[in-house]
Amino acid sequence: MVADGISAGTGSYETPPSVAFLVSRVGFEVSSQLAAGLAPLGIEPRDFGLLRAIAQTEGESQRSIGQALSIPPSRMVTLIDDLERRRLVRRRPQPSDRRAHALYLTPAGKRLLDKAADVAMRIEMTLCAGLAPAEREELLGLLGRLAEGAAPPGVHPALAGAGRE
């Protein structure tokens, strides 16, 4: 099970009216839902992130993608090994640098990525089911402003762990 950390002590004990607390709590729930929704597809949230990254930068080297996602090289080996074994990703030799492996999605990988995106979309719809379209827009705007202010300028380390830091 994924584990959040900040929502710690939620339970039946207390529910401080704090944005930080609520965001963390809902974020945790959403993470769990994503993991549960992805499980039938045989992948985890981190694989989803990896597949997306590969899809959007086809041909990039293993290390380069790992760096962008803050995944150390040795970990990338295991993760890509796994995806390659399932025929979702392929390592191809790079003519320009024979040390490097360029990563590509297989057709099966692309199909799976589409299915995973569907799962994510369904979660979004369920999550916002109680909100009017205008309310959802309002929420998106407010959260976006929080994200801008709070996030470190570059990439944030989200793929690294299993549950939640």
Add this chain to the structure above:
Amino acid sequence: MVADGISAGTGSYETPPSVAFLVSRVGFEVSSQLAAGLAPLGIEPRDFGLLRAIAQTEGESQRSIGQALSIPPSRMVTLIDDLERRRLVRRRPQPSDRRAHALYLTPAGKRLLDKAADVAMRIEMTLCAGLAPAEREELLGLLGRLAEGAAPPGVHPALAGAGRE
């Protein structure tokens, strides 16, 4: 480092305009900030949650608090051992049932809990610094409605992990 899971693949690659994604991303950031802010106090988010739970149910048994937070008994032993070694928590025999240990905060534990609450409050203030008071209220309301709809009825398993699932 704490790790979220759903925010996977954030990086420089993509930023879907999704509430689920944004909530998870910001929630992850907040968790990291809490961990960082608590570190100088010598505790982690899960300890914070545990201290709060004990503070609000003084005298409850170890098992009972563990159950409320979805922490297995064997894990509670280690966690409470740790807090007791630092003189933040005390186990006291229960006259009614000599198998059970009732948990109490020491004065030092209460002081530390106060400090931790300050840390959390500062994070909240920083997070919402860019929002007008009315906007923050709006956000609280919208998030509250998400939390109601998305959360399972009872307790949610947040204390289990280290950072974020």
Add this chain to the structure above:
DNA sequence: TATTGTTATACTCTATAACTATA
């Protein structure tokens, strides 16, 4: 016989460092 706390153990996840093959 069931339950509280504990211990022992095994498993998963992850990162660090050493290694190889190229550059």
Add this chain to the structure above:
DNA sequence: TATAGTTATAGAGTATAACAATA
């Protein structure tokens, strides 16, 4: 000598199951 990928290894964190004392 530096870098891409790999392998080996060791550490942290966690859960499961066996155990002792008490109910």
